[in-house]
Amino acid sequence: MQYLAAVAIETPRVETDLELARASAAGDTAAFEQLYSQHHRRVFSLCLRMLGNATEAEDLTQDVFVQLFRKIGSFRGESAFTTWLHRMTVNQVLMHFRKRNVRPEMTTDDGELPVIIEVGTERPSRMPIVDHIALERAIGELPKGYRTVFVLHDIEGYEHEEIGRMLGVTVGTSKSQLHKARMKIRTLLDKKSSENREVQA
Amino acid sequence: MQCASFQEQLSEFLDGDLGEKDRQSVEKHLRTCAVCSTVRDDLARLIAASANLPLHTPSPVVWTRIEREIGGGSVVAGPSAWWRRLSARHYDFSVSARQLVAAAATVVVAVGTFWAIQYTSPNALPSIGVNWNSMGGASQGVQAVPLAHVTPVDEVARLRGLVDEMSRTVAEAQSAWSPALRTTFAKAVVAADTGIVDSERSYAAAPSDSTRETVLDAYREKLRLLDEFARLAEKTKSPAAK
Helix, strand or coil: CHHHHHHHHHCCCCCCHHHHHHHHHCCCHHHHHHHHHHHHHHHHHHHHHHHCCHHHHHHHHHHHHHHHHHHHHHCCCCCCHHHHHHHHHHHHHHHHHHHCCCCCCCCCCCCCCCCCCCCCCCCCCCCCCCCHHHHHHHHHHCCHHHHHHHHHHHHCCCCHHHHHHHHCCCHHHHHHHHHHHHHHHHHHHHHHHHHHHHHHC | CHHHHHHHCHHHHHHCCCCHHHHHHHHHHHHHCHHHHHHHHHHHHHHHHHHCCCCCCCCCHHHHHHHHHHCCCCCCCCHHHHHHHHHCCCCCCCCCHHHHHHHHHHHHHHHHHHHHHHHHCHHHHHHCCCCHHHCCHHHCCCCCCCHHHCCHHHHHHHHHHHHHHHHHHHHHHHHHCCHHHHHHHHHHHHHHHHHHHHHHHHHHHCCCHHHHHHHHHHHHHHHHHHHHHHHHHHHHHHHHHC
């Protein structure tokens, strides 16, 4: 029994995403639940970071998976399942922005971001150690357009060409927004740490 | 201002998107400019941290809502569906991993055994090699009774009674469990219950020896599960009692 248990743990029958997708397409909700359990955190995290609101992100995660269940028959396994699903998620978020009349690609909440240029002859203080919580907070403070590009490129790993296609902007715009987003986050993290230093002083 | 134009190129520099000539001129500037070097280092750390952000988990309610919308639970019936559900259980090994592994192993082995027996020799059911006598105090009388010796209805009623009894015992012990263990247990119970419902539906649709055995096995499966968690409860209780 002990031996059997060890074997069962070490050699579980791992169904591939494609197998699970096919079973789901045939109406097997248990297979679909397994797909959900494997992918829901990535999908939710993507929604959460792009939307900046947990309730909306959960609603959108629900929409994504309901849509996934309906469309799963059209997944042929030519691309990786995760690529397919994440593309679907991004589209869903962008559609959500459009419904709310927010154009994430260009318009920002406070117009064009001024990029603060570091100048001076002395060595500036280094940005503090990047902790996850401070970083998430800083991302949340980015204007929506910059946040979208930042999340897609630096967190999700999309290339500028693909981001340009998804958002309907040029590669150059995507690159410049990404740079502004990074510089803004750097400033936000620096500001947070100097505020902390003042509090401690 | 020289630094401004160099800093504007830093993202492309770090992403490897600059042409050779631009890259070299940025590199040259960075060697002599402490300010721009610091900005480059900051951005590099920021990029690395962003690529490694931990994932967030939505509330479990999200799946419930999805399941309701896609009409889950009634689409596919029969053993294949609930075998899948059981094998698809998502155990969280991060907390009290050893206990969870033990519980998960039992479910996997038990279900695997059931699966093998059901599809190889349907009559071999009563001889499943599980030591029922090792069960806790509340489970005396659980024996692998040959099917021929009891009427089907009696056996289902008997197992159902034992399941109820064991459920009460385990429910009492639950308050001492970790949240992770409680979640694992709740998920496993849902899987086992789904197995029972599915098997009863199959039996109602086509009553036969084979579908009746599926029902009995679904109940036995739940008993095994309850027994495993009852034993876990014993183990977790004993250090505190000392």
